[in-house]
Amino acid sequence: xxxxxxIRQAALATGGIIAAxxxxxxxxxxxxxxxxxxxxxxxxxxxxxxxxxESILQRYLADxxxxxxxxxxxxxxxxxxxxxxxIAYGTTLPGGQAGGQPISPILxxxxxxxxxxxAELLYxxxxxxxxxxxxxxxxxxxxxxxxxxxxxxxxxxxxYARRFGGYKATDVWMVGxxxxxxxxxxxxxxxxxxxxxxxxxxxxxxxxFGAKExxxxxxxxxxxxxxxxxxxMQAFLNQTFLLQSGELPGINNSNEEKExxxxxIKNTFDxxxxxxxxxxxxxxxxxxxxxxxATEVMKYxxxxxxxxxxxxxxxxxxxxxxxxxxxxxxxxxxxxxxNVIQNQIPEMSGNTAMIVMPEHGRNLDHNPITxxxxxxxxxxxxxxxxxxxxxxxxxxxxPANLRVGSESNPVGDATDIVATMAEILGIKPDVQGAxxxxxxxxxxxxxI
Amino acid sequence: MQIFNTKFYAxxxxxxxxxxxxxxxxxxNKDYIYGINDVPISPNNAxxxxxxxxxxxxxxxYANLYQKALSPDRLVDLSNVITSLGDKQVAxxxxxxxxMTDPDxxxxxKLEVDADPGKFIVETYKRFFVREPTQAEKVFFxxxxxxxxxxxxxxxxxxxxxxxxxxxx
Numbered sequence: 072x073x074x075x076x077x078i079r080q081a082a083l084a085t086g087g088i089i090a091a092x093x094x095x096x097x098x099x100x101x102x103x104x105x106x107x108x109x110x111x112x113x114x115x116x117x118x119x120x121x122x123x124x125e126s127i128l129q130r131y132l133a134d135x136x137x138x139x140x141x142x143x144x145x146x147x148x149x150x151x152x153x154x155x156x157x158i159a160y161g162t163t164l165p166g167g168q169a170g171g172q173p174i175s176p177i178l179x180x181x182x183x184x185x186x187x188x189x190a191e192l193l194y195x196x197x198x199x200x201x202x203x204x205x206x207x208x209x210x211x212x213x214x215x216x217x218x219x220x221x222x223x224x225x226x227x228x229x230x231y232a233r234r235f236g237g238y239k240a241t242d243v244w245m246v247g248x249x250x251x252x253x254x255x256x257x258x259x260x261x262x263x264x265x266x267x268x269x270x271x272x273x274x275x276x277x278x279x280f281g282a283k284e285x286x287x288x289x290x291x292x293x294x295x296x297x298x299x300x301x302x303x304m305q306a307f308l309n310q311t312f313l314l315q316s317g318e319l320p321g322i323n324n325s326n327e328e329k330e331x332x333x334x335x336i337k338n339t340f341d342x343x344x345x346x347x348x349x350x351x352x353x354x355x356x357x358x359x360x361x362x363x364x365a366t367e368v369m370k371y372x373x374x375x376x377x378x379x380x381x382x383x384x385x386x387x388x389x390x391x392x393x394x395x396x397x398x399x400x401x402x403x404x405x406x407x408x409x410n411v412i413q414n415q416i417p418e419m420s421g422n423t424a425m426i427v428m429p430e431h432g433r434n435l436d437h438n439p440i441t442x443x444x445x446x447x448x449x450x451x452x453x454x455x456x457x458x459x460x461x462x463x464x465x466x467x468x469x470p471a472n473l474r475v476g477s478e479s480n481p482v483g484d485a486t487d488i489v490a491t492m493a494e495i496l497g498i499k500p501d502v503q504g505a506x507x508x509x510x511x512x513x514x515x516x517x518x519i
Numbered sequence: 520m521q522i523f524n525t526k527f528y529a530x531x532x533x534x535x536x537x538x539x540x541x542x543x544x545x546x547x548n549k550d551y552i553y554g555i556n557d558v559p560i561s562p563n564n565a566x567x568x569x570x571x572x573x574x575x576x577x578x579x580x581y582a583n584l585y586q587k588a589l590s591p592d593r594l595v596d597l598s599n600v601i602t603s604l605g606d607k608q609v610a611x612x613x614x615x616x617x618x619m620t621d622p623d624x625x626x627x628x629k630l631e632v633d634a635d636p637g638k639f640i641v642e643t644y645k646r647f648f649v650r651e652p653t654q655a656e657k658v659f660f661x662x663x664x665x666x667x668x669x670x671x672x673x674x675x676x677x678x679x680x681x682x683x684x685x686x687x688x
Contacts, residue, residue: 240606250602258605273605282600285593289617297674300667304678307659312564312684320570322606332609333616 107497108468111423113377116208119384120451121429127190127461136446144399147178147406160395174353177406186465187473192483194431199457202253204430209257211489211508219253223260225507228489229271230259232376235501240324243271243376246365248357250275270322276364287340335371351407358383362404366411373418391446424466424495432457486512567687573601580680583646584624615680619673627672636664647679
């Protein structure tokens with residue numbers, strides 16, 4: 072009997088040693104069997120607060136300034152002819168009218184034609200604030216008690232992807248347009264059993280690469296002769312400290328991943344120096360620059376999940392002309408991003424889904440502020456119009472040229488994107504099974 | 520009867536004298552003088568349980584490496600760099616690695632380290648961790664420096680400035 076017991080235990084131990092490297096962080100041996108629609112998913116938080124009137128409804132000045140001029144200023148994303156009068160959203164040619172030169176389209180076929188457009192989707196709960204909207208977008212839950220300077224109250228897509236998809240930290244990235252507005256907190260929640268150990272990497276590239284004086288040219292230690300002994304000394308110091316005290320909370324990048332991030336930063340500084348960063352043709356605002364750096368993140372890491380936050384359209388609080396310009400540039404940037412993914416990143420080309428959604432809308436009625444064109448500005452304080460949004464998705468397996476929902480028949484919710492991304496990655500049953508999405512949240516595929 | 524009384528009084532007298540002598544002598548205190556040896560007081564690493572803010576980390580690491588204070592402008596810019604990266608340790612390592620390229624960083628020479636590695640280790644622990652090394656820690660580093668002759672003070676300082684204990688106070 073003892074010999075049998077010994078053989079059984081030895082067999083179990085051997086099996087455990089063989090299987091251990093394949094056990095997911097969830098404790099399961101295999102990833103879910105749901106088929107993946109794409110290996111990579113990109114979520115563009117077309118953020119800052121976008122009115123349906125100037126975006127999907129293509130009303131240009133007609134529904135905001137009582138000037139009867141309509142037209143589409145987002146022609147990489149949506150079908151429709153641009154306005155032909157009072158052009159103020161483009162670039163300024165020398166001696167020309169301010170903003171009078173529209174930016175040429177990048178995509179020959181609009182994203183609407185390539186994919187599925189949820190034309191009228193609702194932000195159903197809570198106030199329409201930026202951080203609440205961003206947090207709802209990445210966590211699939213409104214988190215009605217969500218505060219600023221507080222991580223999302225519910226797990227984010229990064230945590231779901233790493234926990235249920237088994238991805239490593241450098242497979243999931245949040246690219247922020249800056250470090251204000253609590254954006255750096257969106258890469259993970261502090262929800263028990265999720266949290267930082269499943270968090271995504273975050274970068275606000277405008278800040279990181281704007282600090283050339285302080286970090287460019289940082290010393291790269293030789294991996295064998297210098298870094299290896301340094302890591303051994305660190306390991307000893309950390310070991311003696313851990314025995315006594317605590318652990319530094321943070322994202323679980325392995326040492327190799329940390330070195331990879333450093334290498335990426337160094338490479339990007341070099342590519343900046345040589346003008347090799349794939350910025351959009353027009354880069355006269357922060358969103359366009361952020362999109363350029365986001366393509367560098369994608370080229371280097373080929374992330375499975377990328378969330379990209381834009382926000383320049385928020386100038387609408389006091390500058391409607393600036394808002395129109397920012398919308399036009401955000402569309403230009405999204406077109407550029409899709410173009411780079413398809414044509415410059417072979418590992419992601421044809422294997423990436425992209426979803427574009429604002430974090431919320433803007434008010435129906437203007438505020439008293441006028442800009443250089445005497446056009447009125449718009450805030451977002453939770454009225455019905457600020458709850459109206461759109462979502463556009465494109466990529467493998469996503470029906471082309473399909474429009475779902477209308478003003479009289481809204482379809483979809485602001486919290487739907489996490490479940491949608493989970494479906495694309497093949498982890499929807501796990502994510503929904505965790506029971507932490509908003510009660511009304513669904514995958515957009517389930518609403519078609 | 521008279522003789523008995525005289526003897527009795529003599530006995531009483533001597534008894535009283537002896538009790539008095541014993542009482543007086545027993546009340547005499549001996550004066551002790553205690554001396555105290557100098558003992559350096561520095562925090563044990565187990566007491567470090569508060570994480571430094573980005574600003575604290577930057578101010579302290581700059582002071583440790585440059586032996587002078589960080590300017591407020593530079594502090595704000597460097598703090599923003601840390602916030603712009605999700606993995607704080609990567610941010611700290613990049614910033615320290617950039618500082619290490621600056622000739623103004625105060626580093627002991629290889630000769631100084633090799634001349635007395637024990638002294639170098641004790642001073643490094645005091646500089647970065649504000650404490651003495653334990654005997655085991657000292658022995659580890661002396662042996663490590665001996666078996667890795669290419670290691671310089673820069674490598675040791677980098678390891679200390681990016682170790683977990685350094686992020687706490």
